[in-house]
Amino acid sequence: MLDIINMTKVFYPGTVNEKLALDDINLHVNPGDVVCIVGSNGSGKSTLFNLISGTYPVTSGQITLDGKNVTNSPEYKRAMTIGRIFQDPTKGTAANMSIEDNMITAATKGMKSLRISLNNERREEFKKLLEPIGMQDRLKDNVGLLSGGQRQALTLLMTVMSKPRMLLLDEHTAALDPRNAQIVMDLTERFIKEYDLTALMVTHNMQFAIDFGNRLVMMDEGTIILDVSGEDKKKLTVNKLVELFKNIRKKDFDNDEGLLTCE
Numbered sequence: 062m063l064d065i066i067n068m069t070k071v072f073y074p075g076t077v078n079e080k081l082a083l084d085d086i087n088l089h090v091n092p093g094d095v096v097c098i099v100g101s102n103g104s105g106k107s108t109l110f111n112l113i114s115g116t117y118p119v120t121s122g123q124i125t126l127d128g129k130n131v132t133n134s135p136e137y138k139r140a141m142t143i144g145r146i147f148q149d150p151t152k153g154t155a156a157n158m159s160i161e162d163n164m165i166t167a168a169t170k171g172m173k174s175l176r177i178s179l180n181n182e183r184r185e186e187f188k189k190l191l192e193p194i195g196m197q198d199r200l201k202d203n204v205g206l207l208s209g210g211q212r213q214a215l216t217l218l219m220t221v222m223s224k225p226r227m228l229l230l231d232e233h234t235a236a237l238d239p240r241n242a243q244i245v246m247d248l249t250e251r252f253i254k255e256y257d258l259t260a261l262m263v264t265h266n267m268q269f270a271i272d273f274g275n276r277l278v279m280m281d282e283g284t285i286i287l288d289v290s291g292e293d294k295k296k297l298t299v300n301k302l303v304e305l306f307k308n309i310r311k312k313d314f315d316n317d318e319g320l321l322t323c324e
């Protein structure tokens with residue numbers, strides 16, 4: 062479903078600040094894959110997402126989505142098929158608008174001329190959609206009143222409502238306390254199943270990466286150094302991952318406590 066072929070990204074090429082952020086990356090993602098991406102700071106995880114979503118152009122290489130070459134397609138067009146959720150819970154919703162107004166915006170995403178009106182039938186639909194996140198009676202509440210966890214849950218719902226083919230989860234629970242992070246992770250799992258999505262999730266939490274999804278990719282210095290799936294992934298532990306990193310890279314894993322335990 063997603064194919065990344067020989068993709069390289071160089072920032073500020075030909076200057077003293079030249080930085081090779083992604084070095085000839087190849088990644089094939091199958092429909093229904095849920096891929097967790099880990100790696101130390103600066104290993105290229107966000108750049109990978111920025112290139113998949115079209116935030117930055119690639120320096121070389123190709124990206125295809127469902128067989129279609131999207132390498133040069135603009136970000137707003139890719140947003141029809143790729144839903145991205147960021148670390149900051151305030152990013153995906155408008156604080157000064159009600160939940161129902163935010164939801165109607167999500168429901169009309171990508172429709173240029175067609176307008177969907179907010180009638181009682183639509184409100185009933187929204188209520189049903191809001192049930193899994195417990196906000197079915199809060200349609201008129203301003204989003205600014207919600208907690209970070211509630212807001213991220215709403216962002217998640219609004220993103221899947223617009224029926225993307227693929228979700229990019231960019232450390233989307235990192236700013237939440239452990240309880241809310243777990244709630245949002247559970248919702249993520251539920252929505253991925255219910256809406257039949259393929260997902261890539263960047264996380265600094267190795268345990269989340271081991272527990273979640275069917276595949277784990279580890280990056281270092283702009284390359285993919287490990288790609289584990291299925292039964293092999295189920296056998297992983299944080300210690301085994303760190304050991305694998307050492308064996309592959311012949312150096313110690315960036316032993317940042319945050320990388321090994323929690324967000």
Ligand SMILES: Nc1ncnc2c1ncn2[C@@H]1O[C@H](COP(=O)(O)OP(=O)(O)OP(=O)(O)O)[C@@H](O)[C@H]1O
Pocket residue numbers: 072073080081082100101102103104105106107108109
């Ligand atoms: N817009 C940019 N301009 C210049 N350099 C950049 C830009 N974005 C990323 N880089 C550089 O590319 C490299 C990879 O950065 P990236 O943000 O992709 O890493 P990351 O794995 O997401 O790190 P972190 O876990 O700290 O978020 C880093 O050296 C970074 O400084």
